[in-house]
Amino acid sequence: MMDFSLPQRQSIAALLNIIVRTTKTTLGWAWFIYASILLKQNNDQPKEGTSYILWGTVVILVFIIGRSIVEWLRFTFYIQQEQLIVNKGIFTKNQMIIPIEKIQTVHIEQHIWHRMTATCKLIIDTAGTNKEELTIHALPTQTAAAIKILLLQEKQSDTHFQTPNNQTIISLSFTDLLKLSFTANHLETFVIIFFFTIGKLDDLGKLFHFSSTDWIIEKSMEQEAINYSWQLISTGIAIVLLFSVAASIIRMAIKYYHFTISLSAKGFEANWGLIQHKQEIIPIHKIQFIAWKSNWIRRKIGMYLLHLKAVGEDELKKNQKIQIPITQLAQLQTMIKHYQANIPSQINTDINTVHRSFFWRMYILFQLPFLVITGGVLFFWIEWKALLLIIIAVYWLIAGLYKLKNFQYWITESAVKIQTGVWGRNYTVLNWKKIQLVSIAQSLYQKRKQLATLEMHTASGTIKLPYIDAEKAYFLADYITMQIEMKEEVQDQNQENNTNVSQLIP
Amino acid sequence: MQFYNIQVLWSDIPQMQTLQLQKIQPQYLRVLQISWGIFFAIFAIIAIGCFIWIEELKNTIVIVSAVAAYLLALILTFVLINIAFKTKAYAIREKDIVYRTGYIFQDIHIIPLNRIQHCVVQSGPIERKYHLASLSLYTAAVGIHDITIHGLLQTEAEQLREWILQQKQFSISQDDGL
Numbered sequence: 001m002m003d004f005s006l007p008q009r010q011s012i013a014a015l016l017n018i019i020v021r022t023t024k025t026t027l028g029w030a031w032f033i034y035a036s037i038l039l040k041q042n043n044d045q046p047k048e049g050t051s052y053i054l055w056g057t058v059v060i061l062v063f064i065i066g067r068s069i070v071e072w073l074r075f076t077f078y079i080q081q082e083q084l085i086v087n088k089g090i091f092t093k094n095q096m097i098i099p100i101e102k103i104q105t106v107h108i109e110q111h112i113w114h115r116m117t118a119t120c121k122l123i124i125d126t127a128g129t130n131k132e133e134l135t136i137h138a139l140p141t142q143t144a145a146a147i148k149i150l151l152l153q154e155k156q157s158d159t160h161f162q163t164p165n166n167q168t169i170i171s172l173s174f175t176d177l178l179k180l181s182f183t184a185n186h187l188e189t190f191v192i193i194f195f196f197t198i199g200k201l202d203d204l205g206k207l208f209h210f211s212s213t214d215w216i217i218e219k220s221m222e223q224e225a226i227n228y229s230w231q232l233i234s235t236g237i238a239i240v241l242l243f244s245v246a247a248s249i250i251r252m253a254i255k256y257y258h259f260t261i262s263l264s265a266k267g268f269e270a271n272w273g274l275i276q277h278k279q280e281i282i283p284i285h286k287i288q289f290i291a292w293k294s295n296w297i298r299r300k301i302g303m304y305l306l307h308l309k310a311v312g313e314d315e316l317k318k319n320q321k322i323q324i325p326i327t328q329l330a331q332l333q334t335m336i337k338h339y340q341a342n343i344p345s346q347i348n349t350d351i352n353t354v355h356r357s358f359f360w361r362m363y364i365l366f367q368l369p370f371l372v373i374t375g376g377v378l379f380f381w382i383e384w385k386a387l388l389l390i391i392i393a394v395y396w397l398i399a400g401l402y403k404l405k406n407f408q409y410w411i412t413e414s415a416v417k418i419q420t421g422v423w424g425r426n427y428t429v430l431n432w433k434k435i436q437l438v439s440i441a442q443s444l445y446q447k448r449k450q451l452a453t454l455e456m457h458t459a460s461g462t463i464k465l466p467y468i469d470a471e472k473a474y475f476l477a478d479y480i481t482m483q484i485e486m487k488e489e490v491q492d493q494n495q496e497n498n499t500n501v502s503q504l505i506p
Numbered sequence: 507m508q509f510y511n512i513q514v515l516w517s518d519i520p521q522m523q524t525l526q527l528q529k530i531q532p533q534y535l536r537v538l539q540i541s542w543g544i545f546f547a548i549f550a551i552i553a554i555g556c557f558i559w560i561e562e563l564k565n566t567i568v569i570v571s572a573v574a575a576y577l578l579a580l581i582l583t584f585v586l587i588n589i590a591f592k593t594k595a596y597a598i599r600e601k602d603i604v605y606r607t608g609y610i611f612q613d614i615h616i617i618p619l620n621r622i623q624h625c626v627v628q629s630g631p632i633e634r635k636y637h638l639a640s641l642s643l644y645t646a647a648v649g650i651h652d653i654t655i656h657g658l659l660q661t662e663a664e665q666l667r668e669w670i671l672q673q674k675q676f677s678i679s680q681d682d683g684l
Contacts, residue, residue: 311646436621436647440614447612457647477616478519484618485601 002146007076007087013117014075014138018068021137026060077136079150084124086134098124098134104286104312106148110141110277120144124151125312152266152281166269169334172259176303176327181252183297189248190241197240261324263338268308270322280322286310287339288434288460292326295424303327306335309460340431344410344417352409355451358467359404367396399423409465411476414483416456418463432483434458440473456480520599522616527595527606533636534657535591540632542587546580586610596655598666601673603643605655615653619673621645627663639663643670 034053070090077086084103086096107123114120119138139147172180257274267283292306306324313321326332336343371389378386399422406425409418418428439455446452452473454465465473553572557563590609597604602618622643629639639660642652658666 436645437615437617437650437653439616439650442612444610457645457650459646460648462647462649474521474523475519477614478521481602481616481618482519485620
């Protein structure tokens with residue numbers, strides 16, 4: 001049994017990690033100096049530049065190693081009186097006290113080098129900050145697991161459901177992995193790679209007094225070279241597009257390799273990742289709402305990405321948020337039923353929609369004027385070609401009408417399900433009990449038209465029902481408030497109730 | 507096993523629309539006017555400084571348009587302050603607090619007492635001059651961290667804070683939805 005009441009240090013492997021991190025940060029600014037010295041060194045006296053580099057490297061290495069050792073020595077942590085106490089700091093001593101009850105999630109990550117040294121990274125999150133509260137970069141795997149159990153023990157005690165140990169709900173097969181990889185958003189990867197490449201080329205260009213963006217603009221402006229440059233650009237785009245398809249396939253395959261979700265007494269336990277193995281436990285009572293989405297292709301093959309929006313979820317980095325791939329509808333229902341017994345659309349088929357002005361006002365007041373002004377400005381530059389903007393206007397009209405048509409919601413006594421999307425679909429299920437406060441927002445126009453926007457604020461974000469009947473909004477606000485304020489025992493009695501709340505709306 | 511299926515009637519649900527909202531203290535309008543007055547005065551001083559020191563701005567058209575824009579903004583702000591002030595109102599119920607604010611974009615917030623994490627009474631120098639204070643109610647909601655009721659009497663705000671804390675402690679469910 002490990003005694004965490006005594007100060008603990010990170011594994012010695014953490015020292016290596018600190019050295020790598022410090023080196024990375026140091027080289028971030030040092031490489032520019034090195035490159036400048038190398039480029040500007042006097043050809044008559046090349047040794048002078050080399051000796052500067054040599055001495056500079058020695059100084060930097062000593063700094064990196066010294067700083068890393070001090071950082072490793074100064075970092076200690078222990079658990080006392082239900083508090084996690086962390087001492088750290090290089091030049092100034094810094095003590096961080098985290099009450100265990102405030103800890104929302106504990107993540108364990110394992111990169112390849114962690115596996116080689118039998119360690120892992122422990123990330124601790126509370127609901128009070130915009131980033132993870134504490135990261136312990138390398139702990140022996142067993143120690144990390146023991147701390148995780150200890151820190152989450154309090155949380156587990158109030159979990160009121162009993163399940164058999166680690167019942168696997170989702171296990172991604174090779175075919176599922178392939179489907180997921182091929183249906184990824186390749187366009188997004190393309191845009192990321194395109195701008196990343198341009199950015200990096202510009203960084204390098206600064207050294208050689210060359211700007212890739214300027215080059216593209218210049219080439220496209222030259223009338224004689226226009227065909228040549230457009231050919232070159234389109235070939236370049238085709239290559240990058242092909243490369244980005246390959247990259248996004250590889251990215252998804254690496255990310256979702258060996259993805260499993262199992263259910264235990266602690267909650268949903270997720271394990272995933274090839275290079276970086278990650279593990280996360282999401283206590284079910286911490287889930288505020290559940291959302292799932294699919295793009296057009298995935299929808300056709302019945303594949304969705306499920307997102308369990310837990311307390312503090314918004315504060316996590318994008319790559320720490322789990323998106324659970326769903327390949328069968330049964331998996332979705334198994335996951336959701338632990339948060340919300342019935343999906344509202346399954347027990348209440350009354351579809352509610354939003355008012356048409358939800359789209360038309362946006363289109364007429366903002367999108368069309370924007371296109372007219374842009375077209376007017378572009379006319380002076382590309383003349384009648386500016387009329388091509390009509391295509392965008394038509395696209396926005398069609399997309400907007402689809403968006404309006406697809407905005408639907410279903411209400412039951414205990415929850416709401418919302419569907420949105422243009423070509424793909426996004427779904428959200430929210431249990432009334434998870435709402436923190438309700439707001440009704442009305443603009444002057446909405447007031448005149450007897451419309452309102454219902455805002456349901458949770459500890460993991462706000463969900464809106466825009467442009468609905470004002471009377472319905474008031475009824476729902478009153479009803480939700482009653483649900484929140486009702487005592488637990490009354491709520492439990494009513495859980496079995498499947499009343500169609502829509503029928504109550506006057 | 508007992509099975510409950512109690513019908514909930516629309517008339518049984520406490521309705522917010524029928525609530526008698528209480529207006530905030532009329533002195534708060536004076537606080538708003540003074541605060542905005544100070545803002546416009548500082549802005550005017552900076553603008554006058556710019557017109558004195560920057561040669562390019564010493565142009566009749568520029569000066570006339572700037573003064574016109576300034577006066578328009580000043581009048582519009584003071585008109586809107588007066589209109590918006592009239593919509594600021596609140597109601598205290600046994601289990602929640604309702605607060606209405608805004609005119610062009612009106613918001614009505616219902617804050618259940620069992621969702622309040624903590625509450626703070628605060629007052630600035632101008633508010634103190636009129637014995638006024640604001641009460642901020644904090645919940646765990648992301649994106650709307652606090653709802654602040656302005657224009658309460660200092661004593662009222664403190665009493666309300668104590669009452670909320672008492673209610674939280676003794677009479678209502680401790681479930682905070684987290």
